[in-house]
Amino acid sequence: MIWIKIFPAEVLDGEDFIKKINVSGKKLCAVKTGDRLFVVQNKCPHAGAELSQGWCSNGNIICPYHRHEFNLETGRGKAGQGNYLNHYPVEARGDGIYVGLKKSWWQFWG
Numbered sequence: 379m380i381w382i383k384i385f386p387a388e389v390l391d392g393e394d395f396i397k398k399i400n401v402s403g404k405k406l407c408a409v410k411t412g413d414r415l416f417v418v419q420n421k422c423p424h425a426g427a428e429l430s431q432g433w434c435s436n437g438n439i440i441c442p443y444h445r446h447e448f449n450l451e452t453g454r455g456k457a458g459q460g461n462y463l464n465h466y467p468v469e470a471r472g473d474g475i476y477v478g479l480k481k482s483w484w485q486f487w488g
């Protein structure tokens with residue numbers, strides 16, 4: 379696992395947001411809601427919409443296209459959807475907020 383800083387630590391004290399972030403060439407979706415920050419894949423598994431254009435309700439992110447809902451904590455789609463999101467571990471450290479990505483083989487050997 380490699381940890382990459384994505385935001386300054388103060389972001390947790392600011393406004394809620396949903397935004398697309400680019401981390402090591404991966405397009406991900408960061409969701410700040412209350413004092414929590416989640417990172418999930420940005421592309422909706424249903425038909426490819428950008429989840430960063432969606433919104434958040436009751437701990438779920440909702441896709442703007444066909445309203446599929448995914449739990450931000452587990453990535454699970456709502457019952458009956460049969461899909462899920464990749465979700466990534468987030469760590470708040472003294473100097474910022476980090477997301478954990480699995481090392482790909484080329485990073486491992488490089």
Ligand code: FES
Binds near residue numbers: 422423425443446
């Ligand atoms: S593209 Fe997201 S619900 Fe259809």
